[in-house]
Amino acid sequence: MVPRLIYLHGFASGPRSAKGVAFAEHLARRGLALDCLDLRVPSLAHLRLSAMIERTREAIGGPGDRAVLIGSSLGGLTAARVAERDPRVIALVLLAPAFRLIERWRAQPGWDDWQRTGWLEIHDYQERRPARVDFGFAEDAMAVDAGAPDIRVPALILHGAHDDVVPIAGSRALAGARPNVQLIELPDDHGLIASLPRLLEASDRFLAPWLGAP
Secondary structure: OOOEEEEEOOOOOOOOOHHHHHHHHHHHOOOOOEEEOOOOOOOOOOOOHHHHHHHHHHHHOOOOOOEEEEEEOHHHHHHHHHHHHOOOEEEEEEEOOOOOHHHHHHOOOOHHHHHHHOEEEEEEOOOOEEEEEEOHHHHHHHHHOOOOOOOOOOEEEEEEOOOOOOOOHHHHHHHHHOOOEEEEEEOOOOOOHHHHHHHHHHHHHHHHHHHOOO
């Protein structure tokens, strides 16, 4: 039985993201359906990583269902955290996964202001307008995102070597420590838009044991 294919978008993005649409259209040409989840839960302003994890687990289905998760940035972190606690996840494709999220954000200049005011001003890439996220997101993430994810299923990471949003060092460290995790470094930035053909090609090859050859 073909596993469920689920796409998890990144921070301040949405289910209509460029990479999500590209993966969905690519898989549709093979007769495969990709469920692009809306992870702006419970809302963008009050985003919670724990809610994103639970939303993903609900989408997998029942106890006998299996899923492959494809996650971008914060969605990649979500996918990894779901996989370490849910045996229904059988494989991961992670695009510039935002490992050690809070550790990195604590080092940013805006951290103290976010904590003091309670709000972080951001750009909403789905709605293409200014938005904000409350500090409760950071507090929640600190509780559920401690240390590197314990990934034990086969995983493919695709990460841009010139990523200045989520440095590739985290992906290198995880792949170097786990033989089940493969890292492909790309000459690209965090968006990976220029590398879309390579993302699709590499994912097809990696997922062939579960989806068949393209």
